[in-house]
Amino acid sequence: MPPLPWLLLALALLAAPLSLPARAFAEGATTSSTAPPNPAAPEKKPLPPGFEPVKGGEARAAQVDANALVVAAYAAFFLLLFGFVLHVVRTQARMAAELKELSSKLDRLGKG
């Protein structure tokens, strides 16, 4: 059977963490009731509803040359468009040539 002092020590160790929140709550209650709010202290900024705005974005944006961006955007539009048109035209030309060749081969075979 364990001696009584060891039992008391074990109980004290178990009870110590339980007493911490209660003490913190009591301290918070006293400070909030006694200390007046400090107007000089920085107010906590409320969190945005779901997204953080880009930090320093406005300053960076002001230095950007809009002309280059617009030219790049329209160049990309037309490159993509003409690239696709060129791809379709070249594919069709290749297929048309192959069709012609195969048809003439089959015709020759039919005549022969």
Add this chain to the structure above:
Amino acid sequence: MSTKPPPLLMALTAVSACMMTAAVWMIFFDTPEERVMGFVQKIFYFHVPSAWGLLFYGVPLAAVGSVGYLATKDERWDRISDAGVELAIVFGSMVLVSGPLWGRKAWGAYWVWDVRLTSTLVLVLSMVACKIIRGYAGQGAKTAAAGLALFALLNSVFVYYSVDYFRGTHPTKVAMQGKLAPEMARTFWFCVLTFMLTAGCLTWARLRTGQLRSALDQLHQRMTEAGLED
């Protein structure tokens, strides 16, 4: 089948090229600059029509073709789906390139992980995946690509409404809500019309590629039957 492009397609392509030239002239010489964003706002006139080309044309066309293919297993539906996927990739690439360039000036960053931007990226990547699956997945590839195109259609609905439900960095639907000044609205709707005609011409041309491929496959089969090919 005739290997020459139909005269009507050639005429419509010429008209759309003229309209594209006129649209660029209107954007830069006939439409005033926006008060807050300035010159960079000019990207809007091609950015939004290409986004609509992705959301309202390319992806729905791919989905319609996919439903038709899954229901009938007819190759013609698959060709429509394939054309829709390619157009969605082209229009999606336009959006994903022009958007960040506009964002660099408007937000100070090329890219932010906003819901609209991220879901658009996922949409375009799913279209690219459709194309890859169709080309390399072997048997059952067309069915798998059709399934993915249907998923993309659901995602496109999410992309469209995401700016209403998740108010992030991307602006709301300015054009749809009539928030444009009349002189800007005129140019914008002209650009939309130009993009619609261009998309129609591209679809027709792309469907002809599918028809030529099908005719070529039939000829190859005849050659094999005749013992001229392995």
